[in-house]
Amino acid sequence: MMSESRRITVQYFAVLREESGCSEEEVNTPATSALELFEDLRQRHGFSLETDRFKVVVNEEFCDWSHPINDGDTIVFVPPVAGG
């Protein structure tokens, strides 16, 4: 039986970069959606902000939390923005 594991690159910015201690990590995950992956990372790293504070970018496109994640994807969880 094959265990379904996806190799995903996660990039961290701002508050997530500080709380994870890194700008990028490669994870092997059984998660099938952006939401599942984030919940897992949030627990692992102890992120302080609730999930619904973030937007999701997969392969440089904004998408929603239910977006499926595939092997080789790059994902960024975008904290509340404050540019300009």
Place this chain on the structure above:
Amino acid sequence: MFLMRLTPLDGPALQAELTDPAAGACVTFEGWVRNENEGKEVHQLEYEGYEAMAVKEGAKITAEAREKFGILHATCVHRVGHLDIGEMAVWVGVTSGHRGEAFRACEYIIDEIKHRLPIWKKEYYTDGDSGWVNCEACASHAHPHP
């Protein structure tokens, strides 16, 4: 067009790139670092950006402005890194045939930039505290995105 820069922004040089013989108006906006936010005294800022997405989304915004307002050219440049009080954080420039659409497009661009671009601001306060703007964790309901 949208760019992110680590070095100080040169307004006049950026404006010169927007010249067009069909332009009767040029409107520019500069966002400066001020010394106070929500009652706290700020002594320095740090901006961080997800450059690939900021450039992509920023280009979309300036293209939207051209489409909506019928302007000739629009550019926005955002500085990232550590900035002192009084330094320029963002520059927006618009040229068009007439001034009405130039003013409206410039306002549209900076408003959209602030809402949509993956750029974050960390404030360093004179009391030694610091924090990422809009990123306070709170026990009750989460705040909506700005």
